[in-house]
Amino acid sequence: MSFILRTAELADIPTLKDLITESVIALQADDYSEAQRRAALGTVFGVDTQLIMDQTYFVVETSGEIVACGGWSFRKTLYGADALAGREDNRLDPAVDAARIRAFFVKPGWTRRGLGGQILKACEAAATTAGFRRFELGATLTGIPLYRAYGYEPIETTEAQMAGGLSLAIVRMGKNGG
Numbered sequence: 594m595s596f597i598l599r600t601a602e603l604a605d606i607p608t609l610k611d612l613i614t615e616s617v618i619a620l621q622a623d624d625y626s627e628a629q630r631r632a633a634l635g636t637v638f639g640v641d642t643q644l645i646m647d648q649t650y651f652v653v654e655t656s657g658e659i660v661a662c663g664g665w666s667f668r669k670t671l672y673g674a675d676a677l678a679g680r681e682d683n684r685l686d687p688a689v690d691a692a693r694i695r696a697f698f699v700k701p702g703w704t705r706r707g708l709g710g711q712i713l714k715a716c717e718a719a720a721t722t723a724g725f726r727r728f729e730l731g732a733t734l735t736g737i738p739l740y741r742a743y744g745y746e747p748i749e750t751t752e753a754q755m756a757g758g759l760s761l762a763i764v765r766m767g768k769n770g771g
Contacts, residue, residue: 612662
């Protein structure tokens with residue numbers, strides 16, 4: 594089975610929304626309650642159109658089906674979808690700031706095939722080409738093993754505040770580049 598990595602397009606947004614919902618509901622069930630997962634959709638988890646417009650968001654396809662997505666950013670926002678309050682779209686300075694690794698999701702049934710790692714390597718390479726030497730991300734509890742496997746270390750744990758008084762643990766992780 595062959596996988597194609599490509600830059601996401603605005604036309605992919607409806608498919609990405611469905612993939613993200615499926616991924617969050619099914620794959621994060623061991624780490625977050627159903628109420629947390631549902632409250633996080635559309636704010637903490639979801640499509641960040643800015644990443645697509647910046648051409649820093651990738652998808653992996655097989656047989657024409659998008660089965661994974663993720664990206665990086667040269668903007669200050671660490672995580673979140675279009676509707677997340679407090680977004681910071683100011684540009685980062687590669688000389689002093691870390692590139693942001695963002696919004697990784699895999700379709701249920703397609704995990705453990707190296708897709709997240711493939712996207713992560715592409716993100717790190719693109720960010721390095723843009724002049725960044727460090728990377729940071731906001732990991733879900735579910736995502737920590739992937740990022741640890743690629744050399745990321747926890748920096749701090751925060752709580753993303755959501756509607757209904759709910760919150761979601763997010764672990765800020767970092768890595769020095771090459």
